Amino acid sequence: MSFSKKEIWKEFSRNNIGLAGIGIIFALFGLSILAFLTIPVETFREWNDPASWLSYPKSALPVWTNYFLPQKVPEHLILLPFTSIQKSSDITAFTNLFFVDYQYDSFPSDFIYQYDAKYTGSPLVTISVTRPDGMELELISTSLPSSTTESKFTGMIFSTDDSIKKNLKNSSDRFSFSFDTISSGDIVFSKPDQNRILKGHYIFKVTIYDVGGNILLDQSRFILGGKVYGLMGTDDLRRDLAVGLLWGTPLALFIGITVSIVSVILGLVYGVFAGFKGKITDEAMMRFNDIIWAMPVLPLLIILAVTVGNSIFLIVGFLVIFGWVGIAKVSRSMALQIKTLQYVEASKLMGQKDFKIVFKHILPQLLPYAFASIAISVPAAITAEAGLSFLGLGDPTFPTWGQILHDASSYGAATRGLWWWIVPPGVMIAITGLAFVFIGHAMDTIVNPKLRR
Amino acid sequence: MGFAKYLAKRAVTMFGVLMATLLVTVALVGANMDAILKQSVAIDVRTAIINNKPLVESFKNHPEELEKYIQNQIKQEIISLGIDQPWYTPSRLGLAMYKILTLNFGHAKFLTSDTGSSDVKDIILEKLPRTILLFTTATVIVSILGIFLGAIAASKVNSKIDKITSAFAVISSSFPVWWVGLLMIFAFAFIYPIFPARATPTIPVTDPGYFVSLLYHMTLPLITIVLIGFGSWSYIVRNFLIGILQEDFITAKRAAGIDKRKILYSHALKNAAPPIITVLAFGLSGSLGGSIITEAVFDWPGMGRLYYEAITVLDLPVIIGETYVLTAFFLVSIFLADILYGYFDPRVRRQ
Numbered sequence: 001m002s003f004s005k006k007e008i009w010k011e012f013s014r015n016n017i018g019l020a021g022i023g024i025i026f027a028l029f030g031l032s033i034l035a036f037l038t039i040p041v042e043t044f045r046e047w048n049d050p051a052s053w054l055s056y057p058k059s060a061l062p063v064w065t066n067y068f069l070p071q072k073v074p075e076h077l078i079l080l081p082f083t084s085i086q087k088s089s090d091i092t093a094f095t096n097l098f099f100v101d102y103q104y105d106s107f108p109s110d111f112i113y114q115y116d117a118k119y120t121g122s123p124l125v126t127i128s129v130t131r132p133d134g135m136e137l138e139l140i141s142t143s144l145p146s147s148t149t150e151s152k153f154t155g156m157i158f159s160t161d162d163s164i165k166k167n168l169k170n171s172s173d174r175f176s177f178s179f180d181t182i183s184s185g186d187i188v189f190s191k192p193d194q195n196r197i198l199k200g201h202y203i204f205k206v207t208i209y210d211v212g213g214n215i216l217l218d219q220s221r222f223i224l225g226g227k228v229y230g231l232m233g234t235d236d237l238r239r240d241l242a243v244g245l246l247w248g249t250p251l252a253l254f255i256g257i258t259v260s261i262v263s264v265i266l267g268l269v270y271g272v273f274a275g276f277k278g279k280i281t282d283e284a285m286m287r288f289n290d291i292i293w294a295m296p297v298l299p300l301l302i303i304l305a306v307t308v309g310n311s312i313f314l315i316v317g318f319l320v321i322f323g324w325v326g327i328a329k330v331s332r333s334m335a336l337q338i339k340t341l342q343y344v345e346a347s348k349l350m351g352q353k354d355f356k357i358v359f360k361h362i363l364p365q366l367l368p369y370a371f372a373s374i375a376i377s378v379p380a381a382i383t384a385e386a387g388l389s390f391l392g393l394g395d396p397t398f399p400t401w402g403q404i405l406h407d408a409s410s411y412g413a414a415t416r417g418l419w420w421w422i423v424p425p426g427v428m429i430a431i432t433g434l435a436f437v438f439i440g441h442a443m444d445t446i447v448n449p450k451l452r453r
Numbered sequence: 454m455g456f457a458k459y460l461a462k463r464a465v466t467m468f469g470v471l472m473a474t475l476l477v478t479v480a481l482v483g484a485n486m487d488a489i490l491k492q493s494v495a496i497d498v499r500t501a502i503i504n505n506k507p508l509v510e511s512f513k514n515h516p517e518e519l520e521k522y523i524q525n526q527i528k529q530e531i532i533s534l535g536i537d538q539p540w541y542t543p544s545r546l547g548l549a550m551y552k553i554l555t556l557n558f559g560h561a562k563f564l565t566s567d568t569g570s571s572d573v574k575d576i577i578l579e580k581l582p583r584t585i586l587l588f589t590t591a592t593v594i595v596s597i598l599g600i601f602l603g604a605i606a607a608s609k610v611n612s613k614i615d616k617i618t619s620a621f622a623v624i625s626s627s628f629p630v631w632w633v634g635l636l637m638i639f640a641f642a643f644i645y646p647i648f649p650a651r652a653t654p655t656i657p658v659t660d661p662g663y664f665v666s667l668l669y670h671m672t673l674p675l676i677t678i679v680l681i682g683f684g685s686w687s688y689i690v691r692n693f694l695i696g697i698l699q700e701d702f703i704t705a706k707r708a709a710g711i712d713k714r715k716i717l718y719s720h721a722l723k724n725a726a727p728p729i730i731t732v733l734a735f736g737l738s739g740s741l742g743g744s745i746i747t748e749a750v751f752d753w754p755g756m757g758r759l760y761y762e763a764i765t766v767l768d769l770p771v772i773i774g775e776t777y778v779l780t781a782f783f784l785v786s787i788f789l790a791d792i793l794y795g796y797f798d799p800r801v802r803r804q
Contacts, residue, residue: 287466294470296738296783298745299776300477302764307481383629387746390631391761405632409750414638415650422639426632433627441623 008368011446018442021375024435032250039243047247047399053238054156055114055221060229062420074104076226081206083217094215098204098222107186107197109225113157113206118216122146124209127157129188132200137171137188139164150214159185159225185225233420236411241404245424248401252382252432255312255400259319259381260374266320267327268370272362274328275335276354286332293325301384305393312395315388319381327373331366338362368447375440379433386429401425456795463791467784472550474780478773479549483541486769489562491531498527558774563766564759567657573774576759581778584744584755587671591678592737598683600722600729603690608717610695622688630681634750637677648673652751674751682736689732693725700724727797734790738783 012018046052057076066073081096102108113127126141140163144153157164164184172179175192182195191198204222208215232242274285304318338344344361388394389402390409408414408421502508502523512519531537538545552559558573566576606615642650652674654666697703698721706716748757756775763771 287469290466291470291473294467294784294787295474295477296776296780299760299779300474302745302760303478303481303772303776306764306767307485379627386629387631390629391746391749392765405635409635414635415643417639417643419639422632422635426628426636429629429632430624430627434624437623437627 008446012442015442015445017438021435021438021442024431025439028249028253028432028435031246032253035246035250039246043243044247044399045397047239047244048396050237053234053240055112055223056234056238056240057109057225057227057229058234058238059236059418059421060227060234062231062233063228064231065420066228071105072103073228074102074106074108074224074226076229077108077224079204079222079224081220081222083220090211092210092215094208094210094217096206096217096220096222098206100202100204100224101200102189102197102202102224103199104226105197106227107189109227110159110183110185111188111204111225112159112223113204114219114221114223115155115206115217116219117144117153117155117208118150118218119144119153119210120147120150120214121211123211123215125155125157126207126209128205128207130203130205131188132198132202133192135174135192138167139184139188140167154219159183159188232424235404235407235418235421236413237407241421241424244399244404245401245428247399248404248425248428249432251312251398251400252385252429255316255319255385256378256382256432256436257374258316259323260377262316263320263323263377264327264370264374267324267373268331268363268366270324271328271331271333272335272358272366275332276339276358276362278336278339282332286329289325289328292322293329295322297322297384298387301388302391302393305388310388310393310395312398312400315385315395319384323377323381327370327377330373331369334366334369335362338365368443372440372443372447375436375443378436382429382432401429459795460792463788467788471777471780471784475550475553475773475777476546478776479546479553480541482769482772483549485767487539489769490534494530494534495527498530499523502526553773553777558777559770561763561771562768564762564768564771567754573770576771577756577774577778580754580756580759583667583753584748584757586667587674587748587753587755588678588737588744590671591675591682592733594675594679595682595686595736596733598679599686600690602683602687604694604717604722606687606691607694607698607721608713615691618684618687618691622684622686625681625684628681629746630678631746631750633681634674634677634747637673638751641673652753654754671753674747674753677751678747686736690725690729693728694721697721697724727794730793730797731790734786734793738786 043052055078060076061073063075066075077100079098079100081098084095084097086093086095117123122143122145124141124143127139128136129139130136140157140161142157142163144155160183165179168184168187169179175187175190177190177195179187182190186195189197189202206220206222208217230240230242232240232245234240235244270285270289274282274289277285301318301322305315308314308318339362344357347357347361385394385400386402386405389400390406392406392410394400394403394406396403402425404425405422408418408425411418411421413419413421502519509519512522528537535545535548556574558577561571561573561576564576565571566579568575568579570576602618606612606618609615638650641648649670652670654663654670656663656666660666694717698717703716703721706720707713711720744755744757745760746757747753748755749761752758756779759771760775760779762768763775
């Protein structure tokens with residue numbers, strides 16, 4: 001029943017499935033490190049803040065889907081400006097030009113102009129576009145909120161703005177179709193004779209007229225809303241799913257590993273103590289164990305999450321409450337066997353303390369079994385947390401995979417065909433679970449020679 | 454220890470579990486429940502007094518006196534209802550437990566049954582058959598498929614079919630059922646619109662076609678549960694059977710020249726029955742608990758969705774009633790498994 005570390009590793013390295021599991025877990029840890037390195041921790045808080053995702057597209061497919069499509073779907077483009085300043089007597093015209101060679105087969109979903117301005121007074125902002133066919137369209141002219149002291153203003157102009165539509169209506173005679181049901185974005189990028197995409201070079205011109213002359217423009221960006229974005233696409237709230245999935249990895253590993261290690265240690269100590277003490281202590285402890293074991297886990301987890309709280313650490317605690325029971329049962333029966341071995345009897349006769357016998361002679365014997373059960377109980381913890389989050393009872397401040405799926409389901413992603421919002425989180429849950437199952441399985445065959453054939 | 458004594462001991466433990474679960478539930482929601490009750494009493498008393506025109510008229514010149522009077526009335530009402538004491542006083546706790554045990558769950562705060570009743574008992578009795586219908590059907594199909602596939606895999610260890618079954622078992626059990634449910638809705642309600650995405654029939658309950666419509670709406674959840682379940686099932690059956698096929702009595706039967714098939718299906722399977730039945734009972738009770746998420750995904754109008762709705766609006770009487778019924782079902786199925794185990798395995802009885 002005893003194994004040396006070397007023997008276990010030797011056995012393990014012969015098991016392909018176990019090695020595959022180790023490989024996947026290394027990859028997942030790599031992803032977690034990547035998440036910590038590439039994504040600043042402050043952005044964690046921005047996950048649920050719609051304002052921080054405004055420049056991203058709404059429910060965009062992953063970029064790579066373009067390879068499988070006969071028509072090139074427009075990519076989400078964030079354009080940077082070419083700046084020029086003209087001064088005439090007391091008016092300063094601050095111009096930003098945005099060039100784009102639009103070669104996609106359909107309209108952009110919308111366009112947004114985003115800027116940070118530092119100014120005094122009340123500057124005027126105008127936006128116009130020069131199209132490949134030479135037509136020039138005025139889009140909007142609006143003034144910034146007036147201010148007597150120097151103030152900073154972060155603004156956004158959306159293509160859905162009513163005044164853009166009104167301005168476009170002034171040139172409706174240059175188009176041979178009705179504007180009524182068509183969005184402003186579709187008009188700007190349309191051929192004049194019919195509502196089809198007009199490919200070629202577009203120039204968007206943003207001009208800010210200022211009387212004072214001390215205006216400063218930062219972060220001036222022109223965004224052409226596309227239908228594909230990034231490696232994983234975006235969701236209905238414009239969040240980059242690649243970021244969410246990447247963050248989900250360390251969170252899932254944290255939840256799974258913490259829950260399983262804590263519950264295995266608790267269960268091991270509880271079971272060994274009960275088995276070693278025997279008699280009434282054993283009986284009482286095992287009855288208590290029976291009671292927790294037969295409780296319906298999910299309903300109680302839900303009630304706990306609703307009444308006590310749903311922070312991620314509390315949820316880890318709740319999962320531990322129900323996680324240690326099975327391990328306690330098995331380790332008790334193993335302790336009962338080991339207790340009757342002669343060397344344990346001998347050390348008892350020598351007058352060694354109970355505490356020392358348990359920690360020196362019994363627990364080490366159970367270690368291989370403990371490792372196997374840690375690996376096997378990780379997936380259950382991850383799935384349970386994902387399930388709770390899916391019901392909307394998880395910690396909303398952390399983008400776990402279950403949380404992403406909860407959002408997907410509450411926005412009806414399945415019935416609307418937004419597969420890239422549903423498939424990756426579930427696949428990640430399954431892959432993580434499988435990796436630990438593989439390792440647990442390999443450990444099991446070492447610990448239980450009966451399973452070897 | 455006789456079998457009767459063994460069963461009695463199990464029954465006592467089960468009752469203990471039921472009580473412990475209820476106690477935990479009442480303890481967790483008790484404080485909330487009191488606050489909500491007191492609030493609703495206050496509102497009721499206040500509206501009753503304000504609507505009593507002559508009474509308000511008599512306080513016309515003394516608004517602060519009216520307020521005092523209202524507060525007094527509220528206090529009296531709270532005392533007469535017995536909620537002036539905290540929920541954990543033994544008399545209130547005992548009363549609460551007694552009420553729950555006798556299935557007197559009170560009235561729901563927000564939810565109603567399809568027929569409009571707000572009695573928690575009515576609501577639960579309406580939803581319970583639907584959950585049982587879905588999950589029992591699923592369990593029956595899963596166990597038949599599982600036993601059949603498991604027997605085939607066990608008779609040809611390490612063959613292609615065995616490897617495929619085992620791989621499918623491991624992979625399918627690591628996907629959450631509700632996630633596969635989302636995929637199924639995507640595949641069969643969006644890409645190929647064969648089945649409805651929401652499993653609640655749109656016609657009223659009183660319509661004669663309701664049951665047929667319910668069965669049609671049940672197809673997608675049923676397929677999902679079966680798809681996720683039968684793989685791991687056949688793997689369990691296979692492992693039990695392999696263990697038994699290595700026993701001496703099977704070798705003896707083989708040596709005696711008994712047909713291989715007969716050995717597998719009648720002798721080996723019969724001996725594997727006790728553990729299989731236990732796992733089956735656990736699977737059924739476990740899926741009842743898991744029904745909360747599955748039913749929420751498919752919008753199946755059963756116990757699970759009711760629980761989910763009750764949680765989202767914090768309808769405490771419904772939560773308590775549901776927890777009681779779910780726990781009772783869970784325990785009854787474990788207890789049944791114990792009895793069946795003893796019936797199939799005489800060693801337990803004689804122990």
